[in-house]
Amino acid sequence: MKISAAGPDVDMIRVDAERLHNMVSGHAFYSELPKDVRGKIGKRKAPHYLRSQEERNVASSINHDYYNSATMFLSQYVHTLPFALSQLSLTHAGDSGALQLVSMPLQYSMPFMAKAIAGIETLWPDMRLEMPEDVRNLADTWDLLAEQGVKGVGT
Incomplete structure (x- = not known):
């Protein structure tokens, strides 16, 4: 949910989130995740757990x-x-x-x-x-x- 946060650290947090997302989606095991999990991660809505x-x-x-x-x-x-x-x-x-x-x-x-x-x-x-x-x-x-x-x- 976007709450229109503002402040000196907000941009840094967004950059860090993007860096972490790229690390996860670029990991060797990423392609082994179920398709629905990869889709959620791609939409920045990662599940709480990867295993059921x-x-x-x-x-x-x-x-x-x-x-x-x-x-x-x-x-x-x-x-x-x-x-x-x-x-x-x-x-x-x-x-x-x-x-x-x-x-x-x-x-x-x-x-x-x-x-x-x-x-x-x-x-x-x-x-x-x-x-x-x-x-x-x-x-x-x-x-x-x-x-x-x-x-x-x-x-």
């Missing part, structure tokens, strides 16, 4: 179906959609289902937290802290859920 979410999930050992389920469930609450409102209106403090409902975001996010911890341990092994065995077992279980989805856990 499914490809990124595979590379991160995350079950794509689980990822989609977590995203769909959590987005109901982020965007305050009818599903979330109806669930919240049907529960009351002290109900047995209320604790289960309010814990769902944490349950959906824990597998991704476990993957993040494992990734950080890989990147900075000298900073790794030893977890007590029960905590390590929990982290491994959450990690397994991220990798295999709910179908793979408990079988």
Whole structure:
């Protein structure tokens, strides 16, 4: 979006953007990108990612179906959609289902937290802290859920 920015640094930023665009479009791997990605880059509307979410999930050992389920469930609450409102209106403090409902975001996010911890341990092994065995077992279980989805856990 053009906002008619003005100032001493604006022209320098535009020149730098053009230089970077030329570097990207002149790179040896540029021709290997999918046609639609090259088209977006050519129009100066580069995508956030060059790989699809499914490809990124595979590379991160995350079950794509689980990822989609977590995203769909959590987005109901982020965007305050009818599903979330109806669930919240049907529960009351002290109900047995209320604790289960309010814990769902944490349950959906824990597998991704476990993957993040494992990734950080890989990147900075000298900073790794030893977890007590029960905590390590929990982290491994959450990690397994991220990798295999709910179908793979408990079988």
